Amino acid sequence: MTTSPLRPLPPLDPAAAEPFYRQIYDRVRGAIAHAVLKPGDRIPSARALAVELGLARGTVEAAYALLAAEGYILARGQAGTIISPELDPRALVGPVPHRVPTQVAQSFRPDSILPFQMGLPALDAFPRKIWARLGARCARAIQPATMAHPPASGSSALRTEIASYLRLSRGIACSPSQIFVTSGYRQSLQLIAQALFKAGDAIWVENPGFPPTRDLLGHMDLKPVPIPVDADGIDVAEALRLAPHARAAVVTPAHQSPLCLSLSLPRRMALLDWASQGGGWIIEDDYDGEYRYVSRPLPALKSLDRDGRVLYAGTFSKVLFPGLRLAYLVVPEAEVERFDAIMHAFAGGSPELVQAIVAAFIKEGHFARHIQRMRKLYAERRRFAVASLEAILADHLRVDAQPGGMHLVLRLRERRSDRALAARMLENGLYAEALSDWTVSGGHDPALLVNFTNIDSRATADRLAHEILRLI
Amino acid sequence: MTTSPLRPLPPLDPAAAEPFYRQIYDRVRGAIAHAVLKPGDRIPSARALAVELGLARGTVEAAYALLAAEGYILARGQAGTIISPELDPRALVGPVPHRVPTQVAQSFRPDSILPFQMGLPALDAFPRKIWARLGARCARAIQPATMAHPPASGSSALRTEIASYLRLSRGIACSPSQIFVTSGYRQSLQLIAQALFKAGDAIWVENPGFPPTRDLLGHMDLKPVPIPVDADGIDVAEALRLAPHARAAVVTPAHQSPLCLSLSLPRRMALLDWASQGGGWIIEDDYDGEYRYVSRPLPALKSLDRDGRVLYAGTFSKVLFPGLRLAYLVVPEAEVERFDAIMHAFAGGSPELVQAIVAAFIKEGHFARHIQRMRKLYAERRRFAVASLEAILADHLRVDAQPGGMHLVLRLRERRSDRALAARMLENGLYAEALSDWTVSGGHDPALLVNFTNIDSRATADRLAHEILRLI
Numbered sequence: 001m002t003t004s005p006l007r008p009l010p011p012l013d014p015a016a017a018e019p020f021y022r023q024i025y026d027r028v029r030g031a032i033a034h035a036v037l038k039p040g041d042r043i044p045s046a047r048a049l050a051v052e053l054g055l056a057r058g059t060v061e062a063a064y065a066l067l068a069a070e071g072y073i074l075a076r077g078q079a080g081t082i083i084s085p086e087l088d089p090r091a092l093v094g095p096v097p098h099r100v101p102t103q104v105a106q107s108f109r110p111d112s113i114l115p116f117q118m119g120l121p122a123l124d125a126f127p128r129k130i131w132a133r134l135g136a137r138c139a140r141a142i143q144p145a146t147m148a149h150p151p152a153s154g155s156s157a158l159r160t161e162i163a164s165y166l167r168l169s170r171g172i173a174c175s176p177s178q179i180f181v182t183s184g185y186r187q188s189l190q191l192i193a194q195a196l197f198k199a200g201d202a203i204w205v206e207n208p209g210f211p212p213t214r215d216l217l218g219h220m221d222l223k224p225v226p227i228p229v230d231a232d233g234i235d236v237a238e239a240l241r242l243a244p245h246a247r248a249a250v251v252t253p254a255h256q257s258p259l260c261l262s263l264s265l266p267r268r269m270a271l272l273d274w275a276s277q278g279g280g281w282i283i284e285d286d287y288d289g290e291y292r293y294v295s296r297p298l299p300a301l302k303s304l305d306r307d308g309r310v311l312y313a314g315t316f317s318k319v320l321f322p323g324l325r326l327a328y329l330v331v332p333e334a335e336v337e338r339f340d341a342i343m344h345a346f347a348g349g350s351p352e353l354v355q356a357i358v359a360a361f362i363k364e365g366h367f368a369r370h371i372q373r374m375r376k377l378y379a380e381r382r383r384f385a386v387a388s389l390e391a392i393l394a395d396h397l398r399v400d401a402q403p404g405g406m407h408l409v410l411r412l413r414e415r416r417s418d419r420a421l422a423a424r425m426l427e428n429g430l431y432a433e434a435l436s437d438w439t440v441s442g443g444h445d446p447a448l449l450v451n452f453t454n455i456d457s458r459a460t461a462d463r464l465a466h467e468i469l470r471l472i
Numbered sequence: 473m474t475t476s477p478l479r480p481l482p483p484l485d486p487a488a489a490e491p492f493y494r495q496i497y498d499r500v501r502g503a504i505a506h507a508v509l510k511p512g513d514r515i516p517s518a519r520a521l522a523v524e525l526g527l528a529r530g531t532v533e534a535a536y537a538l539l540a541a542e543g544y545i546l547a548r549g550q551a552g553t554i555i556s557p558e559l560d561p562r563a564l565v566g567p568v569p570h571r572v573p574t575q576v577a578q579s580f581r582p583d584s585i586l587p588f589q590m591g592l593p594a595l596d597a598f599p600r601k602i603w604a605r606l607g608a609r610c611a612r613a614i615q616p617a618t619m620a621h622p623p624a625s626g627s628s629a630l631r632t633e634i635a636s637y638l639r640l641s642r643g644i645a646c647s648p649s650q651i652f653v654t655s656g657y658r659q660s661l662q663l664i665a666q667a668l669f670k671a672g673d674a675i676w677v678e679n680p681g682f683p684p685t686r687d688l689l690g691h692m693d694l695k696p697v698p699i700p701v702d703a704d705g706i707d708v709a710e711a712l713r714l715a716p717h718a719r720a721a722v723v724t725p726a727h728q729s730p731l732c733l734s735l736s737l738p739r740r741m742a743l744l745d746w747a748s749q750g751g752g753w754i755i756e757d758d759y760d761g762e763y764r765y766v767s768r769p770l771p772a773l774k775s776l777d778r779d780g781r782v783l784y785a786g787t788f789s790k791v792l793f794p795g796l797r798l799a800y801l802v803v804p805e806a807e808v809e810r811f812d813a814i815m816h817a818f819a820g821g822s823p824e825l826v827q828a829i830v831a832a833f834i835k836e837g838h839f840a841r842h843i844q845r846m847r848k849l850y851a852e853r854r855r856f857a858v859a860s861l862e863a864i865l866a867d868h869l870r871v872d873a874q875p876g877g878m879h880l881v882l883r884l885r886e887r888r889s890d891r892a893l894a895a896r897m898l899e900n901g902l903y904a905e906a907l908s909d910w911t912v913s914g915g916h917d918p919a920l921l922v923n924f925t926n927i928d929s930r931a932t933a934d935r936l937a938h939e940i941l942r943l944i
Binding site: 350 | 540544546556557584585589591592595596598600603604606607608610611612614616617618619620621622628629632636648649655656657658659662666671684687688691693789793794795796797798814817818819820821822823824825826829
């Protein structure tokens with residue numbers, strides 16, 4: 001602890017193409033490969049190393065997060081950070097692979113939370129005591145029947161609670177047997193593809209749109225067709241022109257991802273007509289439909305589905321937290337048997353303990369209360385963030401007006417690369433995604449996507465806006 | 473509680489083709505559809521209804537388990553069983569779908585544990601207090617960093633513990649970065665297929681063999697080729713004759729599933745040679761390699777893998793319990809990047825809470841102790857079961873000698889249908905699977921597969937053997 005074992009490492013190179021966090025990452029990996037650092041060795045805290053190297057703490061944290069995520073180092077809280085004791089240095093000999101994807105935004109998942117990090121609810125405001133109490137109770141209650149294989153499609157208790165919640169909150173009438181519990185949106189989408197599509201099928205996706213949707217469909221040998229989004233949402237007429245024989249459309253009607261606009265009623269009806277007449281499927285990705293600040297949340301598109309053409313994908317990642325890995329799919333009654341068969345073939349169900357905690361959380365009313373509280377809190381945090389960003393960065397960007405969602409779209413006034421700025425922010429410990437990375441081909445002005453739900457005060461928002469100003 | 477609301481239902485028909493449990497299931501569904509039973513209505517306990525109908529309690533329990541699994545009824549422990557309050561009876565109008573698969577064995581997952589139920593460890597002997605303590609501690613310890621998206625390939629702590637365990641117990645040298653945490657064997661197999669195979673690829677599978685392996689490969693447009701198993705395990709020479717250009721082999725070297733024989737060393741070497749020379753892949757499904765009673769567990773086939781051709785699939789379902797939904801895959805170093813990319817595209821990782829509990833359970837030594845205890849207990853329970861079955865059913869069946877595993881193979885002496893007998897046992901509250909359902913085309917003598925790990929005494933074993941005798 002007195003001397004830094006990282007001091008003998010090759011110095012960082014400010015002129016290098018690689019950002020500092022990446023240089024730190026490479027040097028630590030290199031030191032392990034050459035046995036300069038050995039399994040179990042202690043390394044300095046991110047704070048200490050940042051001071052020593054004269055870098056922002058966030059830069060070192062980003063490097064450490066990556067090293068931890070890949071298993072090279074182990075953070076042990078107050079006991080400090082060490083090289084993973086079980087690491088075999090021989091595994092590292094040879095060129096250091098570049099596992100950091102170029103589109104950092106889509107895959108980079110640091111171990112510690114960065115300001116503006118996308119996809120996260122207000123983790124500081126989660127009712128952790130209630131959660132701990134329910135967790136302890138459910139862990140104590142395990143018994144043979146709940147230790148055996150859980151039903152592949154989800155526990156009866158959780159499916160019942162979800163059906164009841166959807167009816168009250170999202171206007172969706174469905175029975176518990178139509179609900180399929182999954183490990184996340186990706187599994188829900190995969191399940192749909194396995195049940196309903198065949199290789200080569202064209203699928204409309206929104207442009208700009210959530211990149212993992214495109215990626216997953218592509219990996220499954222399907223053909224995602226990007227359809228432009230305007231102020232009313234996905235342009236259905238254009239979709240019919242671009243891919244008239246598409247099998248399905250993946251849409252985000254509540255708050256278009258990432259532009260946060262709502263799909264207009266005429267467009268909703270046009271989509272439903274298309275699906276009913278041509279046997280198409282609509283996949284409604286309702287990832288944060290609860291969070292609308294200008295009025296009551298809109299009913300889900302699924303609530304208008306008279307002919308059983310809409311598959312509704314919900315998730316607990318945003319309304320509870322992503323570490324849960326719990327989501328669900330509502331399937332039209334006529335397709336339930338087919339989805340049951342696919343679930344049995346491909347999946348063994350979600351962990352009983354996690355399902356039991358969430359079912360109890362909903363049943364006892366904590367869920368509804370939490371959403372109400374978060375709706376107020378997010379409206380407030382959104383105000384903080386918008387006020388600071390507009391006051392401090394008025395010359396450089398403007399903030400899109402949006403009715404809801406959990407992130408802001410910051411339009412850059414100058415024609416500069418949003419990717420380069422997002423990368424610079426990440427190097428400096430601030431998270432942002434570039435709208436360009438969410439767009440299939442040009443057409444959109446440069447913009448940053450930043451989450452506001454973890455900005456806990458106007459002072460924090462001011463500080464962060466000043467940090468961005470320094471980087472522009 | 474005084475009168476049975478099920479009494480007005482149509483009476484059961486002993487002459488019908490459908491077994492009694494299925495008739496009960498259909499009648500309850502029908503009563504809900506016709507509003508004879510309404511959401512929230514209380515129904516009699518399985519015990520009371522069995523008395524009333526003059527049936528074995530297990531028969532009614534099987535019907536209730538199915539109804540509960542599909543969300544029609546809700547068991548509330550001492551508060552009794554009710555029609556699910558959230559059920560929409562309109563969803564049931566129309567013909568009652570036949571969702572019970574004809575091959576009951578593969579998909580039927582009752583809510584309560586049946587005697588002989590396959591795939592289950594000794595649930596009564598699980599250290600539940602330790603589990604509850606760790607569960608409570610981990611639930612209390614959640615914090616923003618662990619509430620965010622977990623690493624898609626598994627938590628660093630758990631991967632480190634698994635790597636260390638595999639080295640000590642299964643002779644496998646690997647780094648934590650080679651370990652991919654999944655939700656079960658099915659997800660592991662799916663991940664392999666997505667990373668390494670293309671549509672139409674032929675894959676050797678064992679015959680007889682675990683039916684879900686065949687099913688899953690078929691669903692993924694791959695071509696499972698059944699290869700006969702003899703006393704040495706999968707017949708590699710025959711495999712080369714039947715499908716010389718196969719891309720991969722799925723094998724169960726420790727205890728062949730379901731015959732429990734070990735893959736001989738010459739066969740292991742033949743498989744490895746084939747894979748190394750032709751670029752084939754070996755998928756080692758090591759579902760219960762720990763449980764061997766005649767000598768120390770054999771090292772895994774993976775421990776002999778010099779050229780990085782073996783993908784090792786391990787699971788916590790058997791050594792802990794299946795409700796966890798936690799398994800893992802060990803991937804050759806050269807393939808790690810490819811699997812990382814596939815994990816990021818398809819999966820969001822396993823729940824942080826469950827991973828944290830299991831990592832702590834291993835790290836604190838409970839895991840190694842539990843396996844040691846179970847190895848002794850299973851050897852004892854196996855003796856009980858074999859002694860009773862051989863004493864009481866000697867005229868009708870003989871028990872295969874096996875070095876390990878968690879189930880017995882009961883060979884029927886007469887040429888009768890193992891499927892019919894297994895179905896009769898299930899109707900009467902006893903679980904069994906028919907070897908015929910694990911065999912692709914004839915050739916095998918009729919046999920039952922029954923799990924012995926939950927048979928807690930010689931007296932229980934005697935009672936169960938007498939019950940089978942009554943049904944033969």
